[in-house]
Amino acid sequence: METLNKPENEISKILMKKRPNSNTAEGIALHRLRELVRPESERICYDPYAIYFINPEILEFIRNNPDKARAETERYDRFLPGAVNSIVARVRYFDDFVKKSIDEGLEQLIILGAGYDTRAYRIEGLKKLKVFELDHQDTQSVKTGKIRKIFNSLPDHVVYVPIDLAIEDFGQKLQDAGYDQSKKALFLMEGLLYYLPPKFVDEILFFISMKSSKGSYILFDYFPESVIDGSCELEVGRNLHNHLVEMGEPLQFGIKEGTIEDFLVERGFSRIQNVTAEEYKKMYFRGANKDRGVCSLYSFAHAMIE
Numbered sequence: 654m655e656t657l658n659k660p661e662n663e664i665s666k667i668l669m670k671k672r673p674n675s676n677t678a679e680g681i682a683l684h685r686l687r688e689l690v691r692p693e694s695e696r697i698c699y700d701p702y703a704i705y706f707i708n709p710e711i712l713e714f715i716r717n718n719p720d721k722a723r724a725e726t727e728r729y730d731r732f733l734p735g736a737v738n739s740i741v742a743r744v745r746y747f748d749d750f751v752k753k754s755i756d757e758g759l760e761q762l763i764i765l766g767a768g769y770d771t772r773a774y775r776i777e778g779l780k781k782l783k784v785f786e787l788d789h790q791d792t793q794s795v796k797t798g799k800i801r802k803i804f805n806s807l808p809d810h811v812v813y814v815p816i817d818l819a820i821e822d823f824g825q826k827l828q829d830a831g832y833d834q835s836k837k838a839l840f841l842m843e844g845l846l847y848y849l850p851p852k853f854v855d856e857i858l859f860f861i862s863m864k865s866s867k868g869s870y871i872l873f874d875y876f877p878e879s880v881i882d883g884s885c886e887l888e889v890g891r892n893l894h895n896h897l898v899e900m901g902e903p904l905q906f907g908i909k910e911g912t913i914e915d916f917l918v919e920r921g922f923s924r925i926q927n928v929t930a931e932e933y934k935k936m937y938f939r940g941a942n943k944d945r946g947v948c949s950l951y952s953f954a955h956a957m958i959e
């Protein structure tokens with residue numbers, strides 16, 4: 654079986670270099686960039702800022718070795734079939750959800766594990782709201798450095814909250830940063846919860862369900878438990894598990910298949926909607942994109958606080 658850290662795989666080698674800021678956040682930005690360079694009519698999501706968050710070494714490698722870069726990308730897609738398509742569908746689904754929430758009167762957006770998420774800068778209506786971005790200090794300072802470069806300054810509507818969500822008190826930090834529990838909120842956790850110990854996932858979800866105004870929402874993605882413990886019957890699940898260990902960001906939390914409703918009800922949420930790979934494939938991959946496969950292990954879910 655091919656592995657991603659073979660010496661000839663230059664992009665992965667650069668991505669996996671040990672550094673204090675998140676490798677996976679950069680990997681996701683790279684997937685958004687792949688979508689950006691597709692013909693406009695075929696893009697599943699659109700992030701014009703993704704390129705700023707890619708290591709210049711990777712961009713230089715792609716520019717100087719387009720054939721090798723293409724071969725590496727194809728190897729990556731064979732190793733994790735459908736994963737990149739599921740990730741760009743996730744970006745699109747979360748974008749659409751944010752836009753709909755703005756139309757319905759959203760007052761504050763809280764992005765946990767924001768990494769190099771650029772919604773605060775590219776979704777028009779968000780500039781009128783307060784957006785809280787939470788991530789590790791090291792990743793956040795790389796991000797704010799890039800944001801300053803792009804816009805010459807940090808925008809007034811974004812509050813940056815450096816935090817280790819697996820150690821620190823999320824609720825306290827968010828409140829100290831100006832979170833207003835009387836205002837309608839949306840909590841995004843995109844590509845995040847599975848990196849946290851289950852105890853902290855619970856603390857975060859209980860804080861949200863107990864300290865948010867009625868009509869607030871959570872939106873997140875998750876993997877089945879078998880991907881987390883490495884016992885997944887699908888090869889892609891075992892590859893994903895091993896790949897994230899190699900990236901230095903191993904998976905820690907999953908949800909047993911078929912239990913998402915109970916899991917969220919027990920933590921105080923209602924109006925639960927689970928979005929399977931089959932469903933988002935149907936929603937977004939049509940026409941020229943109809944043959945792009947997705948990965949059945951990526952599911953999204955949203956729920957309300959009533």
Ligand SMILES: C[S@@+](CC[C@H](N)C(=O)[O-])C[C@H]1O[C@@H](n2cnc3c(N)ncnc32)[C@H](O)[C@@H]1O
Nearest residue numbers: 675677678681766767768788789817818819844
């Ligand atoms: C896969 S990336 C996703 C980034 C972004 N949400 C996106 O979709 O582009 C995971 C992010 O979660 C952050 N993260 C993981 N564990 C964390 C923790 N314990 N505390 C704070 N942030 C964490 C990482 O730093 C990284 O930015």
